[in-house]
Amino acid sequence: MSDTDADADASPATESNALRTPIVAVLGHVDHGKTTLLDKIRGSAVSEGEAGAITQHIGATAVPLETVSQMAGSLVKPEDFDLPGLLFIDTPGHHSFSTLRSRGGALADIAIVVVDVNDGFQPQTLEALDILKRTGTPFVVAANKIDTTPGWNPQDGSPIQGSYDSQSDSARGRLDENLYEIIGNLSDEGFSADLYWRVQNFQKNVGVVPLSAMTGEGIPDLLAVLMGLSQRYMKEEMEIDVSGPGAGTVLEVKEERGFGATVDVVLYDGSVREDDVIVVGGVNGPIVTEVRALLQPRPNAEIRTEKRFDKVEEVRAAAGIKIAAPDLDDAMAGAPIRVVRDRSEEEVIEDVTSELAEIEVDTADEGVVVKADTLGSLEAMANALKEAEVPILRAEVGDVAPRDVAVASTAREMENKVILGFSVDVLPNAEDELETSEVRLFRDDVIYQLVEEYEEFIDERQRAQQETVMDKIIRPCRFRILEDHVFRQSGPAVVGVEVMSGTLKNNTNVAKWEGNKPTRVGQLSGIQEQGEDVSEVRAGNRVSIAIDGPTVGRQIEEGDELWTELPEKHAKILEQELSDEIPADELEALTGYLNKHRRRDPFWGK
Ligand SMILES: Nc1nc2c(ncn2[C@@H]2O[C@H](COP(=O)(O)OP(=O)(O)OP(=O)(O)O)[C@@H](O)[C@H]2O)c(=O)[nH]1
Numbered sequence: 020m021s022d023t024d025a026d027a028d029a030s031p032a033t034e035s036n037a038l039r040t041p042i043v044a045v046l047g048h049v050d051h052g053k054t055t056l057l058d059k060i061r062g063s064a065v066s067e068g069e070a071g072a073i074t075q076h077i078g079a080t081a082v083p084l085e086t087v088s089q090m091a092g093s094l095v096k097p098e099d100f101d102l103p104g105l106l107f108i109d110t111p112g113h114h115s116f117s118t119l120r121s122r123g124g125a126l127a128d129i130a131i132v133v134v135d136v137n138d139g140f141q142p143q144t145l146e147a148l149d150i151l152k153r154t155g156t157p158f159v160v161a162a163n164k165i166d167t168t169p170g171w172n173p174q175d176g177s178p179i180q181g182s183y184d185s186q187s188d189s190a191r192g193r194l195d196e197n198l199y200e201i202i203g204n205l206s207d208e209g210f211s212a213d214l215y216w217r218v219q220n221f222q223k224n225v226g227v228v229p230l231s232a233m234t235g236e237g238i239p240d241l242l243a244v245l246m247g248l249s250q251r252y253m254k255e256e257m258e259i260d261v262s263g264p265g266a267g268t269v270l271e272v273k274e275e276r277g278f279g280a281t282v283d284v285v286l287y288d289g290s291v292r293e294d295d296v297i298v299v300g301g302v303n304g305p306i307v308t309e310v311r312a313l314l315q316p317r318p319n320a321e322i323r324t325e326k327r328f329d330k331v332e333e334v335r336a337a338a339g340i341k342i343a344a345p346d347l348d349d350a351m352a353g354a355p356i357r358v359v360r361d362r363s364e365e366e367v368i369e370d371v372t373s374e375l376a377e378i379e380v381d382t383a384d385e386g387v388v389v390k391a392d393t394l395g396s397l398e399a400m401a402n403a404l405k406e407a408e409v410p411i412l413r414a415e416v417g418d419v420a421p422r423d424v425a426v427a428s429t430a431r432e433m434e435n436k437v438i439l440g441f442s443v444d445v446l447p448n449a450e451d452e453l454e455t456s457e458v459r460l461f462r463d464d465v466i467y468q469l470v471e472e473y474e475e476f477i478d479e480r481q482r483a484q485q486e487t488v489m490d491k492i493i494r495p496c497r498f499r500i501l502e503d504h505v506f507r508q509s510g511p512a513v514v515g516v517e518v519m520s521g522t523l524k525n526n527t528n529v530a531k532w533e534g535n536k537p538t539r540v541g542q543l544s545g546i547q548e549q550g551e552d553v554s555e556v557r558a559g560n561r562v563s564i565a566i567d568g569p570t571v572g573r574q575i576e577e578g579d580e581l582w583t584e585l586p587e588k589h590a591k592i593l594e595q596e597l598s599d600e601i602p603a604d605e606l607e608a609l610t611g612y613l614n615k616h617r618r619r620d621p622f623w624g625k
Pocket residue numbers: 047048049050051052053054055056111112163164165166167230231232233234
């Protein structure tokens with residue numbers, strides 16, 4: 020491989036061959052500071068004061084190398100770099116990240132995982148790491164909110180080089196502890212990590228950069244790591260043919276006044292021009308259409324003004340752009356978009372089709388219906404459900420429609436008469452359908468919460484089912500006639516008893532163990548608890564009972580142990596019942612068994 024400087028000298032970016040900006044996405048748990056970090060980077064870039072400090076794209080902000088270097092001070096010297104800067108995706112959160120998909124993986128070239136130093140790893144931190152692992156995306160951890168460490172004295176610039184050492188011992192100790200906990204958590208997830216100033220190999224080690232998105236401390240270090248990582252390890256991937264046919268990913272599908280349905284796109288290769296024929300992944304397959312307008316946000320445009328966009332003739336990767344074209348209503352967020360230029364339309368359509376097919380969702384004959392806002396989030400949902408062993412019948416991008424309700428209602432099991440909607444709306448006529456059907460809809464915009472809600476519903480159902488099983492089961496009951504509590508010997512016999520186990524129910528058969536088998540004594544014809552008639556009574560209580568039977572008087576005496584509903588065959592089951600530890604599936608088998616024998620066994624009388 021040729022050395023970097025020689026390479027730069029020999030082939031400065033030519034008209035058709037250039038290095039593009041690496042695309043950076045910000046991920047992390049809710050409230051850990053993703054938005055604040057992005058705002059701070061954008062804000063301090065702008066406050067560097069020069070025109071062209073940043074360029075606002077659709078869905079992204081481009082920070083040129085000059086500005087990065089001004090912000091990072093001595094940490095980023097422009098002469099050491101030939102990448103043109105960094106393109107930050109504006110929407111934070113891994114939901115948007117998973118939208119960013121290019122062939123075979125994630126579109127974002129680098130990710131920043133924001134972790135609140137005080138809060139540490141949280142469910143969405145782990146979710147983010149899972150996505151990054153799966154897509155093989157390099158990342159850096161921003162250990163955020165160091166300014167909240169008790170005793171910390173905010174200082175300008177880097178918390179690491181210089182000012183860190185001057186902090187009070189207690190602040191330093193506390194921060195160290197928190198940072199090493201983050202490093203430990205990363206290592207639990209299979210990453211080798213180190214605080215950034217010790218990292219020797221960014222490909223092997225995850226750099227953890229302590230910073231404050233609020234005060235800006237440490238942001239120079241973060242930028243230095245991002246630039247260093249990209250320059251050192253990603254340069255080759257950044258080489259593109261800018262006049263080649265554009266390739267990108269749809270971030271969002273949006274209705275715009277005057278333009279109809281438009282797509283917000285992140286372009287990572289080639290260029291798009293006005294009047295280009297494009298192929299876009301749609302809900303019903305590839306859409307072939309022609310670019311009507313390429314739109315960029317108008318700087319300082321007021322939200323209500325008509326002219327929110329400027330038209331441009333061409334955009335080159337990497338860039339965020341809004342494309343207006345006919346027939347984009349069914350375009351899917353997360354789907355690929357390709358320009359047809361030097362290849363045939365058919366070839367490009369095939370390309371888009373095969374890229375769509377890469378997003379695999381294993382479906383089963385019986386399972387839940389999944390709807391998500393983007394292909395990426397659909398994929399992430401499918402992965403999360405697979406891990407939770409929840410089968411999927413159908414998975415699609417789009418709002419919940421009447422057809423989804425119809426499909427879900429065909430499921431045999433109640434737990435599959437379910438629609439799981441991730442970041443989607445419900446179409447009005449689907450709401451009507453939902454009201455009149457048995458289908459349950461769960462919606463959320465955090466994947467793990469959505470899966471948890473569904474799992475809770477399943478658990479609740481299982482508990483309820485178990486209760487019905489318990490109700491159906493014949494619960495043998497053991498009870499003892501108390502001393503001096505034989506009030507009457509016959510017609511019927513009336514005795515005071517203590518219920519020792521199970522539930523004593525009225526109108527059940529009463530038996531007594533004699534020899535090695537139960538003998539019928541009679542039938543329980545009344546229970547009185549503190550003078551009140553009751554139909555059943557649980558273990559631990561003392562009650563008076565009446566037993567009807569021709570020979571009952573001769574069969575019972577004080578101190579006797581009696582049973583209700585106890586055929587010989589069930590003696591073993593009784594032991595289990597008493598141990599109170601029958602797993603649900605055994606219980607179910609047991610119910611079947613008992614019910615079957617109940618009908619056949621003459622012991623049960625009528
Ligand atoms: N003290 C301090 N507060 C911070 C810092 N970064 C963020 N915050 C605060 O933490 C809260 C959450 O920050 P956000 O940037 O909204 O977090 P987020 O991760 O974007 O949250 P969501 O968009 O809701 O996922 C806000 O009140 C911020 O002001 C920091 O470095 N120091």
